[in-house]
Amino acid sequence: MNILYVYAHPNPESLNHLLKQQAADLFTAENIEVSYSDLYSDHFNAVASWHDFSSEMQQLQYMLAQQKAYEENKLTTDIKSEIKKITAANHIILQFPLWWFSTPAILKGWLDRVLVKGFAYDTGKIFDAGLLKGKTASLTVTTQSSESAYQIQGVHHATIDTFLHHIQHTLRFTGIEMLPPYVIYGAVDAERKKKEYKDYLRNIIS
């Protein structure tokens, strides 16, 4: 088993950081091969643009320019490095706080820049025929609101699944199978969650 752990939280004092540390301890204890993309600490560039490849692709649509750059080995080093990690991984974990009912921008930028046409999907090669078929992924998410807010009857009039859908749909589009997410709602007892998260991860790696 080879895991890619993509982590997007700015605060090393956070519950998110603690969870990531717990995951790392477990993977070490269980001898699981794992790569980390700690987007904040790596100062990952969030903004997809023509700086991602050579200037001669200037006039193409960004997505088509990405594909051409991938095929001609002209993507920037940071993108190539993420592509290499995804290629090696059997399972990808995205861990992030839910900000405005989605990922933090830095993680959205990772999806925008790294899931390149020609690498992750292609014309007619999406979903069940996606180029990343065979891999699995899961989301580890913390929310500000309590669990009661994420109910049809709650303040958001929807469960968390509604808000995670566009992220899971993105990964599914490339052929990746989504495992159930791990969600921590509101403020919680961090010590209790440490154990619970390890049990959750054990299910993924077993």
Add this chain to the structure above:
Amino acid sequence: MNILYVYAHPNPESLNHLLKQQAADLFTAENIEVSYSDLYSDHFNAVASWHDFSSEMQQLQYMLAQQKAYEENKLTTDIKSEIKKITAANHIILQFPLWWFSTPAILKGWLDRVLVKGFAYDTGKIFDAGLLKGKTASLTVTTQSSESAYQIQGVHHATIDTFLHHIQHTLRFTGIEMLPPYVIYGAVDAERKKKEYKDYLRNIIS
């Protein structure tokens, strides 16, 4: 009427750019007051972090640090400038290409960094009681896939509303009322869309 037009597309040769130009021409012709936030051309910083305010807020959660910085007038100039534009606006238009079923990261970063607690919402001051109540907003969106893909029976098994929901929910959370979006699916005749988009905008400003 005062409009804030937030625009997130990297390519000045794009259909998106053409649409923005059409909007600008219409607003000029109709004497509508409008501010533009052209996120790519402004090199808007997409990544929420402690660089957004003074270092003494280091240990707080990002959202709480935002609120404190807002109250103490310690937000960075770029964020203060956007807050000023939102304050002045009656209507906010977000124009973007749908990338991975959401906004480009640079626009997500605008939401993350600018919709500050204490300014846009507060404890108990959300949705109908949100601090931006009285304003309206709308989304102008282009998609790669055709309209037939965005159907329950289509390849995405959902309409575009499903994917725009988390963005609209974000603005609604602050009390903003969402007007119907303007969506251009797939490749289209740009000339035809120019007129259609102007008609759509006329409904907003009338």
